[in-house]
Structure formats: C-alpha cells, structure tokens
Amino acid sequence: MAPPASARPASPTPSASGAPEDSGRTGLDAASVRRGFFEHVRYSRGKNPETATPHDRFMALSLAVRDRLTDRWVKTARTYYEQDVKRAYYLSAEYLLGRALGNNLLNLNMYEAAAAAMQEVGVDLSQLLEMEPDAGLGNGGLGRLAACFLDSLATLGYPGMGYGIRYEFGIFSQDLVEGHQVERADEWLKFGNPWEIVRPEKAVPVRFFGRVEHHQGPDGRPVARWVGGKTVIGVPYDTPIAGYGNNTVNTLRLWQARASAEFDLLLFNAGDYERSVVEKNDSEVISKVLYPNDAFQAGKELRLKQQYFFVACSIADIVRRYLKNHNDFRDFSRKVAIQLNDTHPAIGVAELMRVLVDERRLLWDEAWSITQETFGYTNHTLLAEAMERWPVSLFERLLPRHLEIIFEINQRFMRQVQIRYPFDVEKQQRMSLVEEGSEKKIRMAHLAVVGSHSINGVAALHTDLLRRDVLPDFAQMYPERFNNKTNGVTPRRWLAWCNPRLSKLITSRIGEGWATDLDQLLKLEAHAEDPEFRKAFREVKRANKDELAQHVRDLRWVQLNPDAIFDVQIKRLHEYKRQLLDAVHIVALWMKARRDPSSVIAPRAFLFGAKAAPGYHLAKLTIRLINGIAEVVNSDAGATGLQVVFLPNYRVSLAERIIPAADVSEQISTAGWEASGTGNMKLMLNGALTLGTLDGANVEIRDAVGDENFFLFGLTADEVIARKKAGYKPREVYESNTELREALDLIRSGFFSPEDRNLFQPLVDSLLNEDRYLVLADFAAYAAKQEDVARAYKDTESWTKKCIINVARAGIFSSDRTIKQYAEEIWRVQQTKVE
Ligand SMILES: *Cc1c(COP(=O)(O)O)cnc(C)c1O
Numbered sequence: 001m002a003p004p005a006s007a008r009p010a011s012p013t014p015s016a017s018g019a020p021e022d023s024g025r026t027g028l029d030a031a032s033v034r035r036g037f038f039e040h041v042r043y044s045r046g047k048n049p050e051t052a053t054p055h056d057r058f059m060a061l062s063l064a065v066r067d068r069l070t071d072r073w074v075k076t077a078r079t080y081y082e083q084d085v086k087r088a089y090y091l092s093a094e095y096l097l098g099r100a101l102g103n104n105l106l107n108l109n110m111y112e113a114a115a116a117a118m119q120e121v122g123v124d125l126s127q128l129l130e131m132e133p134d135a136g137l138g139n140g141g142l143g144r145l146a147a148c149f150l151d152s153l154a155t156l157g158y159p160g161m162g163y164g165i166r167y168e169f170g171i172f173s174q175d176l177v178e179g180h181q182v183e184r185a186d187e188w189l190k191f192g193n194p195w196e197i198v199r200p201e202k203a204v205p206v207r208f209f210g211r212v213e214h215h216q217g218p219d220g221r222p223v224a225r226w227v228g229g230k231t232v233i234g235v236p237y238d239t240p241i242a243g244y245g246n247n248t249v250n251t252l253r254l255w256q257a258r259a260s261a262e263f264d265l266l267l268f269n270a271g272d273y274e275r276s277v278v279e280k281n282d283s284e285v286i287s288k289v290l291y292p293n294d295a296f297q298a299g300k301e302l303r304l305k306q307q308y309f310f311v312a313c314s315i316a317d318i319v320r321r322y323l324k325n326h327n328d329f330r331d332f333s334r335k336v337a338i339q340l341n342d343t344h345p346a347i348g349v350a351e352l353m354r355v356l357v358d359e360r361r362l363l364w365d366e367a368w369s370i371t372q373e374t375f376g377y378t379n380h381t382l383l384a385e386a387m388e389r390w391p392v393s394l395f396e397r398l399l400p401r402h403l404e405i406i407f408e409i410n411q412r413f414m415r416q417v418q419i420r421y422p423f424d425v426e427k428q429q430r431m432s433l434v435e436e437g438s439e440k441k442i443r444m445a446h447l448a449v450v451g452s453h454s455i456n457g458v459a460a461l462h463t464d465l466l467r468r469d470v471l472p473d474f475a476q477m478y479p480e481r482f483n484n485k486t487n488g489v490t491p492r493r494w495l496a497w498c499n500p501r502l503s504k505l506i507t508s509r510i511g512e513g514w515a516t517d518l519d520q521l522l523k524l525e526a527h528a529e530d531p532e533f534r535k536a537f538r539e540v541k542r543a544n545k546d547e548l549a550q551h552v553r554d555l556r557w558v559q560l561n562p563d564a565i566f567d568v569q570i571k572r573l574h575e576y577k578r579q580l581l582d583a584v585h586i587v588a589l590w591m592k593a594r595r596d597p598s599s600v601i602a603p604r605a606f607l608f609g610a611k612a613a614p615g616y617h618l619a620k621l622t623i624r625l626i627n628g629i630a631e632v633v634n635s636d637a638g639a640t641g642l643q644v645v646f647l648p649n650y651r652v653s654l655a656e657r658i659i660p661a662a663d664v665s666e667q668i669s670t671a672g673w674e675a676s677g678t679g680n681m682k683l684m685l686n687g688a689l690t691l692g693t694l695d696g697a698n699v700e701i702r703d704a705v706g707d708e709n710f711f712l713f714g715l716t717a718d719e720v721i722a723r724k725k726a727g728y729k730p731r732e733v734y735e736s737n738t739e740l741r742e743a744l745d746l747i748r749s750g751f752f753s754p755e756d757r758n759l760f761q762p763l764v765d766s767l768l769n770e771d772r773y774l775v776l777a778d779f780a781a782y783a784a785k786q787e788d789v790a791r792a793y794k795d796t797e798s799w800t801k802k803c804i805i806n807v808a809r810a811g812i813f814s815s816d817r818t819i820k821q822y823a824e825e826i827w828r829v830q831q832t833k834v835e
Pocket residue numbers: 096139140141144570571572650651652655676677678679680682
C-alpha cells in the first residue's frame with residue numbers, strides 16, 4: 001500500500017493535486033503514477049495492459065517518471081537563462097551512469113508511490129528495475145566520477161551541465177567461457193532509451209581534414225580559414241539529471257555522429273552509390289563505440305576523432321548559449337567555466353582559440369586570456385602509458401588548423417619559459433607542447449596545463465606526486481594553478497539507494513539529513529558504543545550478505561557461506577591494482593589450509609569483479625588464473641573454509657549489489673599508482689574495512705578513521721621509488737619466502753590450468769623477471785596483514801565498532817564536498833534555487 005501523501009515529506013513539485021494538467025504527468029502519488037503508467041502503456045507503447053510485455057512496462061513506468069522530471073527540467077533551464085547565471089560545463093569522454101529508474105525514483109522521493117502503483121496493477125517494481133540495461137558509457141573510476149559529479153551538481157543546485165559522446169556501444173559486456181573473459185558488444189540502446197530526448201534542431205557541423213588558407217582580412221589583419229575536408233554532424237541527445245529533494249533538473253548532453261548528407265549526391269549521381277554509403281558509415285562510426293582501455297592510450301585515429309568531435313560540438317553549443325545573452329566575449333569567462341576530465345577533451349583549448357580568433361575575430365592575446373580563465377584541467381593518472389600524445393603528422397592531416405594554433409601557443413609559451421629560465425634548454429624541451437623524437441608528438445597534458453587557470457589532482461597524495469614527479473617544471477612556474485580536489489561518491493546511489501537496510505537503520509538513529517549532508521554520519525559514532533545498535537548493524541550486514549549469496553548462487557552455482565568474511569576486490573583489472581597479489585595470496589592460504597586445517601583463522605569468501613581491456617594479455621590471464629584458483633578452492637571449501645568467486649560483467653548495477661555485503665575492501669595498488677580510487681570510498685561508506693596500501697585516497701581514509709580502524713600494509717610511494725632505484729630483484733624475494741615460492745611454483749606448474757600447463761607461465765615470468773608493480777616485495781606484509789584481518793573479524797563486537805566508525809567518518813568522501821570545492825575554488829559558480 002502507498003503511504004498517504006501526507007506521510008511523506010512535502011513534495012517540492014509545482015503541481016497542486018487535482019490540477020487538470022497533473023492528471024497523469026506530474027503527480028507523485030501512487031494513483032497519479034498508475035494513471036501515467038497506463039497512459040504510456042497505451043499511447044507510447046501502443047499496447048493494452050494485457051498484451052504489454054515486461055519491457056513495455058519498464059518503458060511505460062520510466063516514461064511516466066520522465067514526465068515527472070520534465071516540468072522541473074524546463075523550469076531549471078528557464079531559471080538559469082533568466083538569471084544569466086555562470087555555468088559549469090563538465091567535458092568528459094566517459095559517463096558510467098548505471099541504471100536511472102531507481103535513482104530517479106529516489107531523487108524525486110517517489111519510490112514508495114511507484115512501488116504501490118505497480119503493486120496495485122500486479123507488477124513487481126524490483127523486477128522492472130532489473131530490466132534496465134546499465135548506461136555503461138565509461139570504463140571505470142573516471143567515468144563513474146563524472147556520473148557522481150552530475151548527481152551532486154543537481155542536488156546542490158549548481159548550474160552544471162555534462163557534455164560527452166552518445167556511444168552506441170558502451171563498455172563491452174563480459175562473459176566467462178571456461179574461465180576466460182569473452183567480450184560481447186554492449187547493445188544498451190537495442191530496445192530504446194526512455195530517458196533521452198533528441199534535439200536535431202541543435203545539431204552542430206564538425207569539420208575534419210581539409211586545409212588552411214591564410215588571407216589578409218578587410219581590417220588588414222591576417223585571417224586563417226579552415227576549408228575543405230569532410231563535415232560530420234553532431235546531434236545532441238539530452239538526459240535529465242535530477243537533484244535529490246529539490247526542483248533542479250540539469251542536463252547531460254551527449255553527441256551522436258551523423259553523416260552530413262544522407263549520401264553524397266555527387267557521388268551518387270556519378271553512379272558511385274557504394275562509395276557514397278561508405279562515406280556515411282565513415283562519419284557515423286565516430287560515436288559507435290567506447291574505447292575499452294582504462295588508463296591506457298591506444299593512439300588510434302578514430303579516438304582523436306571522437307575527442308575532437310564531442311569537444312567541437314560542445315564548445316559550439318556553449319558559445320551559442322552564451323551569445324543568447326551577450327553581444328561580445330568580454331564576459332565569457334564570467335559566465336562559462338569548462339572542466340576537462342583528464343586530457344581526453346584537452347583539444348578544447350585549441351578549439352576555443354580557433355572559434356574566438358578565426359570565427360569571432362578576437363585578437364590572439366584577448367582570446368588567450370579568455371581561454372585560460374575558462375578552462376580547468378583535472379589530471380587522473382600518473383601512468384606514463386596513459387599520457388596522451390598524438391603524432392604531429394596525424395594532427396596535420398585531421399586537424400590542420402588546430403596544429404597551427406598549438407604551434408603558436410607553444411611558441412609564445414616557450415618564449416615565457418626562456419625569459420623565466422634563460423639558458424636552460426633542457427627545461428624548454430621538457431616543458432614544450434611538442435615532444436621531439438623519431439616521431440614528433442603533441443603532449444596533450446601540457447596543452448591542458450598551459451591553457452587552464454587551474455590544474456588539480458584527485459587525492460592529496462596524487463596531487464603531491466603530480467607537483468613533484470609528473471609536472472614539476474609547471475608546478476614551479478605556475479604554483480598558484482595547482483590544487484587538490486579529493487574525489488568523492490554520491491551518497492544517494494552509494495548508500496541510500498544501494499543499501500536500504502543500512503540507510504533505514506542510520507535514519508532511525510540520526511534522522512534523514514545525512515543524504516544531503518554526509519558529515520551528519522559523525523553522529524553515528526556515539527551509537528557505536530551501543531550494543532543494540534551494533535547488533536542491528538550486524539543484522540543489516542548479514543541480510544545483505546544473504547542477498548548477495550542468493551545472487552551468486554543463481555549466477556555462478558556457488559553457495560557462499562554467509563558466516564565467512566566477504567573479502568572483495570572489485571575494480572578494473574590492471575597490473576598496478578594488483579589482483580595478482582590477492583590471487584597469489586589465496587593460493588598460499590589454500591596450500592597452508594590443506595596441510596594444516598587448524599591454520600585457518602576464519603572462513604573467507606574472496607569475491608572478484610573486473611573487466612580487462614580486450615588487448616591486455618596479462619590482465620586477461622589474471623582473470624583466467626582467478627577462475628582456475630576458484631575451481632580448485634571451491635571444490636574442497638568444506639575442508640579449508642575458503643571460497644573464491646569471480647563475478648562476471650562488473651558494472652555499476654553489480655557494484656550496487658556487492659558493496660553493501662562487503663566485509664573487507666581490498667585497495668592494494670602499488671603505492672604511487674592509484675590516483676585516488678572511489679571504490680574504496682563506496683565500500684567504506686557501506687561499512688567494509690579497508691585492507692590497503694598508502695595510495696590514492698586510502699591515505700585520507702586512514703587519516704579519517706585512525707590506524708586502529710584500517711589494515712595498512714606495504715611499501716610507501718617513496719619506498720617504492722627507492723626500492724626500484726636500489727635495483728629491485730624479485731627473484732631474491734621469491735627465493736627467500738617459502739610460502740610465496742611454493743604458491744608461484746604451483747601456479748607455474750599448471751595446477752590451475754590442467755588443459756594447458758604452460759598457460760600461466762607469462763604471469764609468473766613477469767613477476768620473477770621484472771615485477772614492475774612490486775607484488776613480491778609487498779607479499780609478506782600483505783599476508784601478515786591478512787592474518788590480522790582474520791583475527792580481528794573473530795572479535796565480533798570490536799569488528800562491528802570499527803565498521804560503524806568507518807561509516808561515521810565517510811562524510812568527507814561525499815561528492816557533494818568535492819563539487820562544492822570545485823564550484824567555490826575553481827568554477828566560481830553559485831547555487832541557484834529553482835522554485
Ligand atoms: C566505483 C567504480 C569503479 C572504480 O573503482 P576503483 O576501485 O576506484 O578503481 C569502477 N567501476 C565501477 C562499475 C564502479 O562503480
């Protein structure tokens with residue numbers, strides 16, 4: 001039954017109940033939702049209720065929910081326009097949104113009403129929610145951060161907008177076949193997307209290739225004209241982003257590539273029908289598929305096309321919107337802030353210069369200060385292989401005018417460097433936007449740095465290392481531009497939505513304000529002393545573990561022991577994240593348990609979720625190894641108390657199931673490699689204890705909870721550097737540690753790959769010969785700390801206290817905190833109430 005409308009907090013909707021226009025479109029009560037649902041079954045799906053499929057019902061309910069966003073969406077846009085507010089534009093090649101229906105029901109405070117409406121018509125809402133495919137337009141942390149930021153911008157009432165690419169295929173879907181990862185295309189749009197609205201009237205033409213003509217303008221100044229080449233059309237698709245508990249609905253605008261003419265009439269008339277259709281395909285392939293590499297630059301021409309495509313569309317759109325209220329560009333940076341999510345959109349610096357200088361005829365210096373005042377750049381990685389550098393020859397062909405502009409920026413910048421540091425030729429070479437060598441390349445990070453007034457890292461340690469090791473020359477020259485913005489996660493999706501049991505328990509003790517003011521969780525600390533609360537907290541975790549166990553049984557035919565420690569490592573598969581350390585340790589633990597069952601301190605279920613980039617051989621082999629270990633370990637779980645499960649197709653909706661059930665959060669990257677991590681924050685917020693290195697935001701998590709509530713191990717970032725400098729020899733570690741040696745020998749012997757005994761040799765060889773990420777160097781410390789974890793878990797009351805303190809101190813890891821810092825310190829945008 002629906003709770004009476006009066007039992008829910010006063011709704012901020014503009015609709016007065018009974019007003020004729022709210023009959024089926026705006027009312028948030030169960031009866032109105034039911035009317036809206038039936039209207040959409042009939043008029044949007046063209047079905048009778050009796051013939052509607054489950055998918056029709058999912059679409060009908062989603063459309064009914066979208067209706068309820070629409071008034072606020074329109075009103076939000078009008079408010080921003082009328083008040084001519086400064087806007088923050090987030091440019092990101094990735095948005096890892098996950099599902100929208102549940103999140104929108106939550107943010108509109110209409111979940112109960114929708115559940116009641118569905119129950120009345122005999123539909124199970126939770127089954128409808130499962131029908132929605134994840135919007136997986138991102139690889140991992142960077143894309144999910146963008147999604148959390150959109151939620152926080154709307155919830156805090158900031159005039160913010162996201163721009164990106166409407167990939168027809170998002171991150172691949174992962175199957176396991178005989179323990180190997182097999183990729184399938186992610187056909188997330190196959191059955192239609194109820195959330196988006198296409199706006200063909202706002203399409204933007206984008207040029208590629210061609211040549212530059214230089215003339216004398218009528219005013220005597222030189223003019224550059226980029227002509228010829230090919231034009232592709234960017235068509236915007238808008239998705240509403242609802243704030244929680246307010247009337248703000250912001251926009252995520254994603255661009256799809258369309259051919260500029262259905263086919264080239266000239267070619268067609270000349271009888272070359274085939275070529276005319278090929279050209280159409282060439283254009284539309286631009287928004288076809290997300291590149292599935294996390295923190296790795298593949299260097300493909302199509303990827304640079306994607307980047308320029310969405311950046312050019314977005315900047316044209318931003319300039320068009322600005323000029324609705326302005327006649328010149330003097331106020332541009334007072335009305336527009338653009339944030340670059342990594343270097344993927346860094347070409348925007350050259351594109352805004354091109355628009356201002358070539359198209360709008362501003363003087364270079366004026367355009368340059370506008371550009372610098374407008375852009376901010378967020379760095380996301382210290383990995384050398386992720387640093388984007390594009391061959392000058394590719395630029396020259398694809399974006400000839402941008403290459404000229406980049407050379408001009410560089411010439412002027414190099415002059416500044418010369419004046420600041422005369423005679424230091426090496427410094428000039430290090431700082432140049434152009435990398436010399438057998439193949440000249442443009443360094444996109446340097447372009448982003450010189451074109452921005454703000455450069456930020458994403459955790460305190462990461463920002464320190466950015467200043468010290470990655471961009472030291474720039475940090476010395478422009479110290480005031482560098483700042484830190486530690487990442488965060490939205491507490492709406494990552495607690496209120498994914499963990500209703502814990503949410504309810506928290507609200508019963510401290511009220512509901514925490515969802516928009518996460519520091520209020522601090523009030524839980526007092527309750528950590530209350531045995532009743534601790535018992536209730538444990539019951540929540542146990543129920544969540546039972547629920548996950550049920551799901552794992554359905555999915556993988558393994559019955560997890562809910563009394564076991566649920567030890568989870570969920571994140572992209574990467575050597576630096578060290579899933580191998582986890583795996584090798586499990587082998588060592590299992591060998592010990594087989595020899596001496598009394599050595600097992602506490603039963604443990606190791607859960608993994610991870611996608612490997614399709615071309616990343618060692619990463620895919622690691623997945624196969626974990627599955628090989630799982631097969632062996634699970635076959636005699638009764639004797640050892642150990643279980644291992646690799647859950648396929650890790651994605652946002654799977655994270656929402658695993659995280660509430662986790663006891664231990666594995667955050668074991670080699671110190672200095674993980675920029676921040678956000679999975680660590682989600683798990684902390686849901687009461688898992690971190691087993692981690694001093695890397696990324698782990699450092700700040702430990703500072704927040706105290707050493708006694710965190711399991712720390714491993715070399716520090718400085719020790720990692722020193723160890724390598726001293727000539728690290730992994731084989732010496734192997735020789736000197738019996739447990740480690742026996743585990744590696746067993747893996748190498750083919751024990752976990754009976755069908756191909758040599759399968760894992762490359763993995764073991766990479767550890768013994770180089771071990772770039774110091775798996776062996778940290779093994780002993782990791783194994784020892786895992787014993788501490790097991791012992792600590794057996795002291796139930798003390799363990800529960802630690803968990804509660806972790807939840808209580810997670811407030812600083814809300815993306816609301818992060819977004820306030822961006823808004824106040826970088827963008828200078830104001831919260832704007834939508835009535
Ligand atoms: C949060 C999240 C990530 C990032 O996890 P890290 O542990 O920070 O690397 C990746 N993928 C998904 C689906 C997530 O929800």
